[in-house]
Amino acid sequence: MEKLLLILGQLMPLSTELREDLSSKVFVSKVKKGEILISEGKICHQLFFIKKGFLRGFHYQNGKEITSWFGFENDFATSTHSFFSQKTGYENVEVIEDGILYGITYEDLNNIYDRHPEFNYVGRLLTEKYYLDVMERTLCLQFQTAKQSYEQLVATHPQILKRAYLGHIASYLGISQETLSRIRAKK
Amino acid sequence: MEKLLLILGQLMPLSTELREDLSSKVFVSKVKKGEILISEGKICHQLFFIKKGFLRGFHYQNGKEITSWFGFENDFATSTHSFFSQKTGYENVEVIEDGILYGITYEDLNNIYDRHPEFNYVGRLLTEKYYLDVMERTLCLQFQTAKQSYEQLVATHPQILKRAYLGHIASYLGISQETLSRIRAKK
DNA sequence: GCGTTTATTTGACTTTTGTCAAAAATTCTT
DNA sequence: AAGAATTTTTGACAAAAGTCAAATAAACGC
Numbered sequence: 175m176e177k178l179l180l181i182l183g184q185l186m187p188l189s190t191e192l193r194e195d196l197s198s199k200v201f202v203s204k205v206k207k208g209e210i211l212i213s214e215g216k217i218c219h220q221l222f223f224i225k226k227g228f229l230r231g232f233h234y235q236n237g238k239e240i241t242s243w244f245g246f247e248n249d250f251a252t253s254t255h256s257f258f259s260q261k262t263g264y265e266n267v268e269v270i271e272d273g274i275l276y277g278i279t280y281e282d283l284n285n286i287y288d289r290h291p292e293f294n295y296v297g298r299l300l301t302e303k304y305y306l307d308v309m310e311r312t313l314c315l316q317f318q319t320a321k322q323s324y325e326q327l328v329a330t331h332p333q334i335l336k337r338a339y340l341g342h343i344a345s346y347l348g349i350s351q352e353t354l355s356r357i358r359a360k361k
Numbered sequence: 362m363e364k365l366l367l368i369l370g371q372l373m374p375l376s377t378e379l380r381e382d383l384s385s386k387v388f389v390s391k392v393k394k395g396e397i398l399i400s401e402g403k404i405c406h407q408l409f410f411i412k413k414g415f416l417r418g419f420h421y422q423n424g425k426e427i428t429s430w431f432g433f434e435n436d437f438a439t440s441t442h443s444f445f446s447q448k449t450g451y452e453n454v455e456v457i458e459d460g461i462l463y464g465i466t467y468e469d470l471n472n473i474y475d476r477h478p479e480f481n482y483v484g485r486l487l488t489e490k491y492y493l494d495v496m497e498r499t500l501c502l503q504f505q506t507a508k509q510s511y512e513q514l515v516a517t518h519p520q521i522l523k524r525a526y527l528g529h530i531a532s533y534l535g536i537s538q539e540t541l542s543r544i545r546a547k548k
Numbered sequence: 549g550c551g552t553t554t555a556t557t558t559g560a561c562t563t564t565t566g567t568c569a570a571a572a573a574t575t576c577t578t
Numbered sequence: 579a580a581g582a583a584t585t586t587t588t589g590a591c592a593a594a595a596g597t598c599a600a601a602t603a604a605a606c607g608c
Contacts, residue, residue, distance in 0.1 A: 240495070254492070276575095287482065292479075295481040301485055303446075308495045308496050316535040318423075320595070340554075345504065349595075349596090352596055355556060356557080358557095526586095537565070543587085543588085552605100552606080552608105554604080560598095561597085562595105562598100563594105567590105567592075568589105569601105573584105576584085577582095578581095
């Protein structure tokens with residue numbers, strides 16, 4: 175809990191009431207490798223903060239698993255589309271390494287936004303950050319060779335290379351696992 | 362100006378002071394086809410609301426222009442990365458059809474956020490919306506054939522097909538103009 | 549530590565898409 | 579309306595990446 179409040183507190187001083195409100199609503203959840211936290215086709219009610227562990231979001235396309243993001247310590251994670259829109263989503267969230275998560279429900283979070291309008295500042299800033307992340311990723315996917323995409327990932331997100339499966343990385347880059355394996359072999 | 366306040370007002374009731382603050386800071390700008398509003402390598406200081414007209418964001422990769430987004434009436438537009446981070450950016454913003462824009466500077470906008478903390482709610486909501494838009498786009502780019510990408514665009518954003526150049530659409534989809542032309546011919 | 553399961557690599561071949569160049573079509577200008 | 583400029587289409591070929599199948603390699607359970 176402390177870690178989360180620390181991170182949020184770095185963005186904006188948190189009033190005592192806000193800290194208490196957050197503390198009373200945030201729950202802790204221990205998760206095991208292989209566990210599916212959120213399944214496609216359902217409405218996602220929780221937003222998670224990763225204290226420890228490693229998650230990924232993925233969906234199916236043409237019968238294949240496509241990884242859409244990786245989540246590490248101190249990241250926030252959820253089935254983005256479903257959580258924000260509160261409609262059924264296409265995204266699954268899977269635990270890749272055992273971990274400890276802090277969670278909050280959509281309802282509780284929005285109550286906190288209502289009671290503490292200034293907390294929207296934190297929400298805005300974090301959303302902007304994740305927005306920029308996806309944007310940059312999109313630009314990479316849009317017009318690079320498989321090799322360029324891989325090298326960019328090596329340069330910008332070495333932790334993904336270290337901790338994720340090759341197949342997951344390949345689909346994250348939008349290329350086949352075999353192609354990625356060959357690119358690596360040639361270095 | 363009215364149109365902008367109307368759109369913002371649909372997200373949250375705006376106090377009189379907030380409306381006045383916004384009105385006093387937002388400027389109007391008439392733009393002509395071909396005009397470059399924002400250039401790469403510079404810090405982008407303005408956020409625009411498109412009252413009328415048609416814009417696109419693009420950058421260069423391997424010597425080619427890559428379109429990263431299209432902006433229509435009632436959309437917000439800026440060099441996203443540069444504006445939010447206030448660092449130099451790689452993105453250019455170009456006017457494709459003559460238009461009328463409402464603009465606000467980064468400084469003025471943040472002063473408004475400071476003076477009206479509840480306005481962060483609007484900022485958060487809009488950011489979430491644009492975040493989801495990019496996310497969805499990314500998923501499409503990640504693992505579809507050129508044909509699938511095109512058909513999805515036809516289905517979800519027909520207005521882009523109607524108003525944008527083929528070359529711009531092709532780079533937006535991450536495919537060559539020739540391939541896109543061939544896909545269209547075969548229908 | 550051994551066998552089993554899971555993940556990665558490699559090979560042969562196919563498909564898709566990109567590239568370059570030129571032709572056709574469309575739009576703009578005066 | 580004619581000519582210029584721009585945009586789109588088409589053709590021939592090359593390169594990149596995907597697919598399927600099998601072989602290694604690594605990780606896991608007992």
